[in-house]
């Protein structure tokens with residue numbers, strides 16, 4: 001096996017068990033290395049410290065697979081990692097009456113670049129890196145052995161693949177193709193998830209626990225669920241007894257699914273409203289119309305894909321938060337999220353603070369939110385914490 005040596009003074013990743021080694025930390029690269037090839041990683045003195053896969057085309061040149069330099073990266077290794085990852089989900093809170101969850105959360109579960117989500121009898125796999133591309137077939141075989149799903153569908157259509165020199169891959173990997181939307185339960189609520197065309201692997205599983213938290217503020221409330229997608233927060237608000245639920249999204253297809261989900265969960269149609277449009281505009285129009293709400297959820301898509309986009313991203317976050325505050329009755333509840341990894345919690349808090357100043361409102365943080373427990377964050381990999389949110393009272 002090829003050994004890659006790190007530069008003197010660039011071994012921090014090894015000391016902190018950080019799973020990424022950047023190209024600048026590598027002393028010298030063998031020309032013959034194939035994207036995704038497994039290599040040994042040695043410190044500047046030449047002592048082998050870890051195993052990982054290397055992609056010369058990526059800035060994140062190496063992702064660590066094992067801190068045990070004697071381990072073999074073979075099918076048995078993949079089986080051990082996958083089994084451990086699946087076993088970790090068996091005693092997590094928030095998974096009662098739930099048939100969809102993340103089984104493998106990439107770096108944080110010791111399998112960098114690999115996402116596996118379970119939707120009832122189906123699995124969806126995302127391969128984010130050249131390293132996982134090379135291991136994918138064996139991973140799929142092991143998953144079939146361990147879980148016997150009806151099928152594994154691949155949704156490797158993700159923004160990070162081009163940085164690895166990879167194009168999108170979407171299609172069946174093993175077993176049948178889930179032609180119909182898959183019926184799932186989430187904490188007792190029912191959804192139908194389109195694994196072939198839905199966002200991410202089909203559903204925003206990372207918001208599961210937050211939906212429950214927000215629902216607690218919704219009995220009797222008029223709720224605006226902005227960036228609703230297929231109505232996740234709206235369904236929880238409706239089943240918690242909200243008097244009115246407005247789902248707002250730019251996608252008419254997502255809203256059609258949201259309406260179906262409201263009905264499927266017994267939320268009367270007369271309490272539901274769908275608004276198709278650009279939230280930046282619609283929130284302003286609603287202010288002009290003097291509409292008011294008791295609870296507003298803001299769960300926009302990722303605004304910052306890199307640090308360079310932080311200025312425009314923070315402007316976007318500030319704007320929607322300001323508009324939402326204008327629409328809240330005194331004492332109303334703002335639930336606001338950012339899923340941009342580049343925007344950390346403190347920065348996000350400052351952005352919401354800026355909005356509060358401009359809105360001339362006193363705002364308290366009641367609860368701090370993150371991703372659900374099946375999307376864990378490994379302490380040695382703080383980059384894994386991408387989702388942050390606040391439940392705020394806006395006086």
Ligand code: SAH
Nearest residue numbers: 204227228229232249250251278279299301
């Ligand atoms: N809260 C949802 C997930 C939201 S994902 C859930 O719990 O399932 C973000 C959503 O924002 C997507 O559905 C996307 O269609 C929508 N979106 C993106 N840009 C938008 C815009 N400018 N205005 C309104 N919706 C937008």
